[in-house]
Amino acid sequence: MQELEQRLLAVLPRDRVLTGSAISEDDTHDESLVAQWHRPDVVVLPVSAEEVSAVVRIAAELHVPVTARGSGTGMSGSCVPRHGGILVSFRRMASIVEVDTENHVAVVQPGVTLQQLDEELMGHGLVYPVFPGESSASLGGNVATNAGGMRAVKYGVTRHQVLGLQAVLGSGEVIRTGGRFVKATTGYDLTQLVIGSEGTLAIVTEAILRLYPRPQFRATVLAPFRTLDEVTAAVPRIVASGVGPLILEYIDLMSMAGITAAAGLDLGIPQQVRDAALAYLVVVVEERNRSRLDESTEELGTLLADMNALDVYVLPAHAATQLIEARERAFFAAKAAGANDIVDVVVPRAQIPPYLARVGEVAQKTGSLVVGCGHAGDGNVHLSVFQPDGDKRREVMHGIFAAGMEFGGAISGEHGIGTDKRPYFLALEDPAKIALMRRIKTAFDPAGILNPGAVLGEE
Numbered sequence: 001m002q003e004l005e006q007r008l009l010a011v012l013p014r015d016r017v018l019t020g021s022a023i024s025e026d027d028t029h030d031e032s033l034v035a036q037w038h039r040p041d042v043v044v045l046p047v048s049a050e051e052v053s054a055v056v057r058i059a060a061e062l063h064v065p066v067t068a069r070g071s072g073t074g075m076s077g078s079c080v081p082r083h084g085g086i087l088v089s090f091r092r093m094a095s096i097v098e099v100d101t102e103n104h105v106a107v108v109q110p111g112v113t114l115q116q117l118d119e120e121l122m123g124h125g126l127v128y129p130v131f132p133g134e135s136s137a138s139l140g141g142n143v144a145t146n147a148g149g150m151r152a153v154k155y156g157v158t159r160h161q162v163l164g165l166q167a168v169l170g171s172g173e174v175i176r177t178g179g180r181f182v183k184a185t186t187g188y189d190l191t192q193l194v195i196g197s198e199g200t201l202a203i204v205t206e207a208i209l210r211l212y213p214r215p216q217f218r219a220t221v222l223a224p225f226r227t228l229d230e231v232t233a234a235v236p237r238i239v240a241s242g243v244g245p246l247i248l249e250y251i252d253l254m255s256m257a258g259i260t261a262a263a264g265l266d267l268g269i270p271q272q273v274r275d276a277a278l279a280y281l282v283v284v285v286e287e288r289n290r291s292r293l294d295e296s297t298e299e300l301g302t303l304l305a306d307m308n309a310l311d312v313y314v315l316p317a318h319a320a321t322q323l324i325e326a327r328e329r330a331f332f333a334a335k336a337a338g339a340n341d342i343v344d345v346v347v348p349r350a351q352i353p354p355y356l357a358r359v360g361e362v363a364q365k366t367g368s369l370v371v372g373c374g375h376a377g378d379g380n381v382h383l384s385v386f387q388p389d390g391d392k393r394r395e396v397m398h399g400i401f402a403a404g405m406e407f408g409g410a411i412s413g414e415h416g417i418g419t420d421k422r423p424y425f426l427a428l429e430d431p432a433k434i435a436l437m438r439r440i441k442t443a444f445d446p447a448g449i450l451n452p453g454a455v456l457g458e459e
Helices: 002-009 049-062 114-122 139-145 190-194 228-240 253-263 271-276 290-306 317-328 330-336 349-366 390-406 422-428 431-444
Strands: 042-044 066-069 086-089 096-100 105-108 162-169 174-178 202-210 217-225 247-252 279-287 341-343 369-375 380-386
Touching (some): 002 042, 049 066, 049 162, 049 174, 066 139, 174 190, 174 202, 217 271, 217 290, 217 317, 228 247, 228 349, 247 317, 253 330, 253 369, 317 330, 330 380, 341 390, 349 369, 349 380, 349 390
Parallel strands (some): 066 086
Antiparallel strands (some): 162 174, 217 279, 247 369, 341 380
């Protein structure tokens, strides 16, 4: 470590090479409930791609692991520092390089937060639509995990909005992929390979993001249903109606009680309706003018009533904002309630009811409590698992993931594999695909130094 520190001080000033007590506790973890944390051995604070390249070249030469970190809001232990390694923190690379209003793109450094970008874009009448529920999340972290969120039903996830990247490979080489254009058939799509690779293929040092005009008018509709089956049956009809929802969420009875209690939120729903409802559908629509919003809201209300909703409520603006914020904070409500793990399986949206029925069987068999909510519009199911016994929890987690894959889904819809889900991913995924991924990693990262504990492990 002494040699490593001296080599790093040759390319970075003393105040940007941190060791010992100079390292912040915040650099030791993300928001995972189960990952094993420790203080990084060295934290570096680069200000350019050239400095990141120099750090990676030193690490490759000394065979030292390198982990990139943004805001640390991830939930899968993906930015866990490695023993004897370097943590690359991007809090000094947090500039919006350019907002190109003619091409509707923003060029950002990896440390830029969603809130920072959104505040800048307001003045231009534009919006970057991906919002995974935490405004302090960094764009670099979003790219690394292919972040999604509630707005994915309309705009898709991060990979649909990133047009190009600047990134540092495990060899220290700096590459640029893509550009300020929306289509290309020129060789392999390296941009898409890097997105979602959780820092195991390359370290992103700049991103070109697609922007959209910012709608000015929004309405939030809440519909309680007697069963979750009725909720999920309503989803494809809403999507097919042409209303084009921005958000389409389901929330089960216990999760609704938990998030509203945590937020101190009273939605004004009569007691008799609450007593009959086992699940809720939250639909947000947005438009460029008020009359079109009124038409869309009325059409949506009629559609929900025809699909056996117990009632339909168009929430006042303040209540709507509070409900969406409470839903976005559902993880913290579950954490405060003592949840032992968090799951974000994705299945085809029509498979949500049978999948959740299977989850209920797994929970009952293991004596676990599993409750949740999710992005009904894209089949992303978020579950909180309450099972303090480690062996039983691993059993229930394996069962939940295996069922998701059996129903045509995947282990993670947006949080990523990280270190938390790695054992399940390696056990359940096709071995031929895992072997191919390892070969791809070797091509990008010949020395195997980039985030070696995440996704594929340290083989």
